[in-house]
Amino acid sequence: MREALAGLTVRGRAFLAAGVTAVVCAVVLGQPALTRVGILVLALPLVTVVVLGRSRYRLALVRTVSPQLVAAGQPARVSLTLTNEGRTPSGVLLLEDQVPYVLGTRPRFVLEGIGHGWRRHVTYQVRSDVRGRFEIGPMAVRVSDPFGLVELGRSFRTTVPLTVTPRTVPLPAIPLGGGWTGSGDNRPRAFASGSAEDVTVREYRRGDDLRRVHWRSSARVGELMVRREEQPWQSRATLFLDNRMRAHRGQGIASSLEAAVSAAASVAVHLSHRGFSVRLVTAAGEDPAAAWHFRDSDLDTAPLLEALAVIEAVHTPRLDASWLGEQSHGGLTVAVLGGVEATDIPVLRRMQHHTSSALAIAVDVAAWASPTSGTGGATPVLAQQGWRAVPLRPGDRLDAVWQELGRSASQLSRTGGGAAPEGMVVR
DSSP, X not given: XXXXXXXXXXXXXXXXXXXXXXXXXXXXXXXXXXXXXXXXXXXXXXXXXXXXXXXXXXXXXXXXXXXXXXXXXXXXXXXXXXEEOSSSOOOEEEEEEOOOGGGOSOOEEEEXXXXXXXXXXXXXXXXXXXXXXXXXXXXXXXXXXXXXXXXXXXXXXXXXXXXXXXXXXXXXXOOOOSOXXXXXXXXXXXXXXXXXXXXXXXXXXXXXXXXXXXXHHHHHHSSOEEEOOOXXXXXXXXXXXXXXXXXXXXXXXXXXXXXXXXXXXXXXXXXXXXXXXXXXXXTTEEOGGGSXXXXXXXXXXXHHHHHHHTOOOBOOSSOOOXXXXXXXXXXEEEEEEOOBOGGGHHXXXXXXXXXXXXXXXXXXXXXXXXXXOOOOTTHHHHHHTTXXXXXXXXXXXXXXXXXXXXXXHHHHHHHOOOOOOTTOOXX
């Protein structure tokens, strides 16, 4: 009852004041008819308080987001299904779903009375230009009587996550170089010949290529057996992203870090579509949640994109090189770098030494700080360390930059490599 009294609206309080005033005036003026009118006006909000206060609402909410993984700038649809599981019909329902500011304004709905067992279904769209992981909800519900005299507040505690991934750009095919280490473009036909002792087999599964059937093992076991594709024979690519705060300039979605994250996401999707098993490494080290994922479709790149969606700038002063000890020689490394300092050169040299093909997109952070002060970024220093590197400036098309990276292979072979001068700092 206390909650119901506290839920009196301005209209309800006005009715109470009017009723009390009418009764007092009727007593003073000796007007019995006015007394009856005052009592009626005074009783209406009080009766409404009693009815709503004793009512037992059992509202159930089901919230779904489709899709739960969406690229920045693309909309997602939120569906709400509200059900009244109680026996008391509800009055007017005022719904307000809590959403983060970057997803848009808070959606509000007005639903007429929901009887026992009835349900209502509403939808709305959310859209974000900022990557990240957001929680949609909880839902706030205001239950009002038909006269608008009393409003009771209710809320649901459940939330639904929505992950907004970085924007990606389709990249053209370029010669990636490097020796094969598995199931990428240069994958060999493993186990093409040999005895049953030379291969690892497993049971035949529906959809397996019949050319992989190992007939000797099938004859011995009595059922179809196929050659197993071992993980060590998969092409592997390491995607390195320098997310140090000191290596980037700008703020928000217009910062050089956001450009680097978008470039890394595009490269991750491109390499996955080309059959590479991709792992993500940042300035703080390897991300176990995004390590060595073999991808061949948009849905399969979800773990990599989710990891890139929540990457933030770190205050690490130097690049972490501990992951290099676990990486075998060979394979492909693609680095998306910001500003490079003299202390970073030994780590970049080790990275180039541990790979058979080292590619780099050097974000020109000076151009992000001042559009007229672009210097080409860290491209010259990276070229001296044996990297194939191209700069990325504001306004550059990433697909064109990637195409230029493919053309830089012949230039690198003509110029050769060398050590960077001591104390050189490139921003």
